[in-house]
Amino acid sequence: MGYGFGSVFQRAGEGDYIEFLAPGIIGMSIIFTAVFSGIEVIWDRQFGFLKEMLAAPIPRHSIMIGRTLGGATVATIQGLIVMLISFVLGFHPASWLAVFPAVLVMFLIALLFTSVGTIIGSLLSDMQGFQLIMNFLVMPLFFLSGALFPLEGLPKALSVITKLDPLSYGIDGLRELLLGVGHYGIFIDIAALSAITFFFLMLGGYFFKRIQI
């Protein structure tokens, strides 16, 4: 896709689209895996294993946090794989050292969306609603995050929406670190990501506590 849009992008005076797109695609692979691994609570519930954990003498929030950290690690590793592929395909970060803090931002994104997945998984009792969530939550979050387009010069309404999308800050943060250009500024990105992640972890813990079987 990067090659496809590349010529248009260049003509618009925005430089190399591959460079621009890579952080967005890394973010995409993370959000999909993360939300899905959170939702896997539903599988555990259907296979009965969730009962074993919920009846165990362990505080529910630690079960939730453990699950979320596990899911987030998997999602981060997938993001890393996509990043390595993008290096092979011609994406060159502004500074190779920036890759390390970028991994940290990737982990934050993963943590955030795994907790979102866990919240959804705690509320649903079967996989029927899964397509709905893909179509009406994950897709919009991805498309409205600035993963595919620059956040500068957007129409007012769209700019407000992108500001409300947590993924925007994640991808902007990656761009900031890997390309050295961004929209919100790295500190705002990380602050926003951390705050939202914290909030969703708390919320996830709350909903996980309330699961009834």
Place this chain on the structure above:
Amino acid sequence: MIEVKNLTKKFGDFTAVDDISFDVKNGEIFAFLGPNGAGKSTTIKMLTTLLSQTSGKIKLNGYDPKTDSDAVRRSFGIVFQDPSLDDELTAWENMEFHGALYDIPKKVRRERIEKLIGFVDLTDRKNSLVKEFSGGMKRRLEIARGLLHHPKIMFLDEPTLGLDPQTRNHMWEYLSGLNKTEGTTVFFTTHYMEEAERIAQRIAIIDHGKIIAIGTADDLKQKTGTSSLEDAFLALTVFYWLWGTVLVLFFKEPARGII
């Protein structure tokens, strides 16, 4: 050890457990008998913090499952009616995970796992993934896992369902042993009358969400003038059903406990 007062659980309009009260003493073996859908599993779920009641009070080992759920969870162990193993782990890993969850010291854990896995005849398959197991093997592993830690109260929800006679006998022996040596309170549900009669000190019969009789096997037989627990059970449930129908038809009031 277990105190239940006016416990009720409603799912929408349907009342699964209807105003039941009973006590189980420390060190007692207590059986819950009832037809399918009588409310046995729902009661166990409420006792084990997996479900919260609509109304009524529960005290388990002195703690309330609603407000003191962590303390309650430390007091009991449970064997579920339906599968609750992790299919992607091996038999050994499932045991090990359970042992870690329940904080059993490593040395004791290893010894007990080895012993229990032998006990349910899975030693040569202990490193196979559970998803490769047959239904009966899974059931046996589940029982072994339930016996891994030694709680104050042991809940078993139809533990012997789909279990071969050898393992069934093994399991009851093991549980009776625990009951004698460690004073473990055992609370189980079953469809096998002879099992309840042989093992339980007291039996409660539950039907349509209500406890219709409670007492020793002899009490129940005496009350109904029958010679076996199975007949007593059938007499009670049929009589209860008739009585309920009469009440609803002629007096327009729902049935209450009668015995």
